[in-house]
Amino acid sequence: MGKAQWVPTMFVRLLRLPDEVRNRYDLSSHRVAVHGAAPCPPETKRAVLDWWGPIVHEYYGSSEGYGRTTIGPHEWRERPGSVGRPAGSTVHVADADGRPLGPGEVGAVWFARPGAAEPQRRPDGTADLAATPGWGTAGDLGHVDADGYLYLDGRSGHTIITGGVNVYPREVEDVLLPHPEVADAAVVGLPDPEFGERVVAVVVPAADTDRTGLADRLVAHCRARLAGFKTPREVRLVESLPRSVAGKVRMGELRASLVPEPAGSRPWS
Template sequence: MNLTELAARYGDKPAIVMAGSGDTLTYRELEERSNRIAHLFRSRGLGPGDHLAILMQNQLEVFPVAWAAQRSGLLYTPVNWHLSADEASYIVANCGARMLIHSAALADLAAAAEAAAPGLQSRLVAGGNVEGAERLEDAVADLPVTPIADETEGQYMLYSSGTTGRPKGILPALTGRPFGTGLAIDHLMGTAFGFGPDTIYLSPGPLYHAAPLGWTIGTVRNGGTAVVMEKFDAERTLHLIDERKVTHAQFVPTMFVRMLKLDDDIRDRYDVSSLRLVVHAAAPCPVEVKRRMIEWFGPTLTEFYSGSEGTGFFMIDTPDWLAHPGSVGRAVRGVVHICDDDGNDVAPGEVGTVWFSEIERFEYLGDAAKTAEAFNDKGWNTLGDLGHIDEDGYLYLSARRSDLILSGGVNIYPQEIEDALTLHPAVLDVAVIGLPDDEMGQRVHAVVQPAAGATPGPELERELIDYCRAKIAHYKAPRSVGFGVIPRLPSGKILRRELSAGYAEAGPPRTSS
């Protein structure tokens, strides 16, 4: 898994291909460019354990930078470039970055981050020109293409998605192992997911998110080729699978829904038979959506459940899922415990908080209180999810604890309602939240982003409520439906906090009977 050895073996084989532009990095080019940047890090005083921030769009230049950090023992944080200047600046300052490398198109955001980060010593622009800014290409032009003398494995340091407040930096423990040792996910991709030299991996997500970056790096670690989309598009995805003969791909459930809602004549144009493995994660997948994807793509779907904290890892393939529909699988890493609010284990089938034991401890950077909240007195960790296990040890998720709706003393899980509505032809996207109610405490409210051609209004509201009541218990169905854009992270996670805040400002919606 040492890039130098991979480059010697594979030479001019494409390591990375950008789907839109066709720009390509061979193994040899990736080796040489990342070595130059690693020498730059050392020349600027960045050693093992120091921090780099990467503020870049999905572009080829991300990969030499990330690989240079990985082989230099650095902690590196990819920053979500969709954030506001204040939010991005917070991450760059909070992670303690000594260097920031950014896209030319993000110069204004990078300048704001630089001004807010007192520890930042260097700011460089990659893949373009910005007046007054140092170009990465110029800075490395005369540096060696051979490895630095003290290569050690680095690690990406990710931030939580920030759905309930400021994002938290998840500080991993650097191992100090030689470069080439690889990370746990790199090995898991080879052993459990079948990645190898014949892999063509399609990555449709933003590279500042954990899976797209980590799994693209892991594809190269295992000798494959990664095809990286600049931006997800449903039909373009099918075209790439057909054209590139993609063998492995990774999606989030909202991408599945977008592909399923393409007209049949569009879907039928493309051959997806090259797919051997379709991975999905990051957000719960409605059972009916997954069934339809299996009917279309065949028994290729494998789901995993984990968090950026990396403490638990569950996975389930298609045959197991068909026998346990709705499950995210059994533990591959860590031991699962379902506990009540007093910390007691509950019986199979009973919903409680999901905890993991036999894990590697982590910390939230500079936040001892948040770190303490994530662990109990036994040293177990929770990500704040609710769920249950069945008699066979398969885990089923219900909701984030912070998303739970308590109506009339009854727990209602938004995911169940969203699953019921998501494939209605008038629904492009949907999110369910609890709104204050004088009688019930909270009432169920659905926010629907209408599909093209759908007319929002009272008639559609009534239709959607009746449709939902035909699928789930009446008390769970929304009492009201609003229409608007659903704020989501690119990982697929709904920003319910933003939705709830918007309704709080606008006042309570009217209630349908």
């Protein structure tokens, strides 16, 4: 096999195989595994590293080619959840007005190509980064640590604001996806008359899962691992999620498919 490229959904499905199946094959020829295209839950990646060894490498970048980051297996063990440091370009995190943010602060992730112009900043520090030659963003939200390693928190258009508090769907998805009764999952915000938006988990149950009480079990699973305001107030069970060929959920199509629940249903308390 040598070198192979993967997406996180493949990891999840492989990890669900029975031990007798996983142990049946000689993986010694699998020397390098590369993954990207979609976020990978840290628990899933850690399990793959435990199984395959230190051969799993990750990349993140925009299809427009502004820049990318990479991280190797040993680095990732030290900084679980990171997508690495920039390769060639530079990475910057900024607020909605273009002001640079410091380590640990969540904002828009921007790349600047080598030789890119410096942003023209106003006296208050704001800048039009989109108009700055050589700068670009894919619309992702993230933060960097003190050593310049990038962590992704979600996408700017996908942030759920519930009761005035931001919820990043990726954090909830990272809790749901490793659950043995979940084959696939995405988290969205739907209108709520009290909180503005409510957190809704859209879940594809794993094969042979007993769906009776599954929503309750998944809510309890999230509640034990997340703050209350991040815990899904609804769980919708579906047969599949609309994904692109690159493995990314087509969020617009997913939201359009989420018709209101029948009268008499209630969100989770």
